[in-house]
Amino acid sequence: MQKAVEATMNPNPPNAFRPGDHAIQSGIQLKGVCKSYGDEWERQDVIVELTAEITPGELTVIVGPSGCGKSTLVNLIAGFEKPDRGEILLNGKPVTGPGRDRMVVFQETALIPWQTTYQNIVFGPNLRGDLKGAALHDEAVRLLRKVGLGEFMHKYPLQLSGGMQRRAELARALINQPELMIMDEPFRGLDAMSRGLMQEFFLKLFEENRRTNLFVTSEIDEAIFLADRLILLANRPSHVRAVIDVKLPRPRHYAMLSSPEAYAYKREAMAILHEEAMKSFKATATSQDFIDAFSRRTD
């Protein structure tokens, strides 16, 4: 947390957003958020006392083992669900429900299958009526070209490949000029090749206007490649285990992942995640072999 404060105080940090940038940027503050599910007699605490900050203009990546409550956290910030306790503040105001200021790119594709790609893109602006006619059409086509789907705009989502669907979803979120983008493991399920390309593409988009971004993943390499700041979640019930500021220079490219700096970040993050994983293994009394194997992997 201390590092973050310094970063915002510094008038000219290395990765500050450039002037001439029109995106309005929002920050999110999570204060002592708790969420649990289930009946009273068998309550499952998913999130306990989670306190964190998503700084405007930064790409914050939340990393944690799968099943640790990352998606629940996304649902809370997006406003689909309400926390049991604690506060979620968007620019100082509590989040009460979903809104166009926070666009979510979902884990599985949520493009509406009965609308063509183009119809999906213009769906949001049409609903609200804030962008109309030729201006809307031009903007939709511009974004579709930008994500490389110009030729595919009249295809239905199910006719597109997994990577194309993800890009269409990015375009659908971007046309709404959200103040905050929330991405819940958006590249999961893509093959390694498309995944790498999508990461680079997404990073390019982000570095263009530095729209505040919350990116959730379980892949440590992806996290370090993208992040300004890493928030490592503890295993269930999840809370913030550690915060690492990633100071790799921008614009980034894939080769940087093999630099000693990136490797140092990875070691640091892995050590913490390893500790968490060990805790959960011990808690469930899993066999010693498994723990040994895991220790060897991270050494």
Next chain:
Amino acid sequence: MATMATPGSGTTPASDLPTRLRTKPTGFALFWHQTKTSLASPTPYLTAFGIFLWFFTYWLLCEGLQLPRFVKIPGPVTIFSEWFSMNPTQGISIFTAEYYHHIAVSCRRIAIAFFLATAIGVPLGLLMGWSKKFHDYSFPILETLRPIPILAWVPLAILMFKGYETPVIFLATLASLFVTTLNTMLGVQSIDEAYFRAAGCLGAKKWDVFRHVVVPGALPYIFTGLQISIGVAWFSLVAAEMVSGDFGLGYLILSSYVNGVTVPMVIGMLTLGFVGWFTSIIVRMIGNRLMQWHVRALALQGR
């Protein structure tokens, strides 16, 4: 000046590859293309062979071997010679006006019943799937009424409505209403929560969600339901016509049996089968037209 390359040079010889249509043909060209594609697939031949096999077995049982139990049943030769006869001995053939009158009366009843059932059932099902409150009010009633066989409603229908027409239509409507409502409701419930969330995120209000997510999302189920419901409508129509009616295919079947003429009875049955099949095709075609996204998704899976 650079020499112009001759067209086609340096490309793969086109003769090695199957010819591909660059633009979608229209009108007769499209029809011709579809016919050619269809004739190149085994489907039409298998269908023709299946129909032949079915009629051959029927002939063998009744007229070929004249097995004891099938002796009283008119065989296909008798049926078809009567069906296509200018002077039918038992009164019904494709050249008699009465035959078409029976078909027309039944079709009219089906059209009204199916329209009513759809007009009531689809909105009802959409509401039941969409609103938990409305579901809680209405679902128990639906589930209580649904298992009552349509024949059990016949006396009630005759008591409630005058004449021949209304009770018959009422019974057919009732039967297909339950199917349509239930399928529509399940259709809404089957929609992935992610689409509701996406729409909410993009700023959709309640009515927008209903229009853009609930209705189109439930369409595949609705049309599956409508295909079943038109079948059920025919089924209950015939049952109703047998009990209360003056014309119609169901009436034809029963009155022929009562009068001891078995040939028109079987003609009535076969006609009913073909007309029912035809109405089901129409429903399917309307569905495919409305759900291009679904059709294309299925086509990608090779279906």
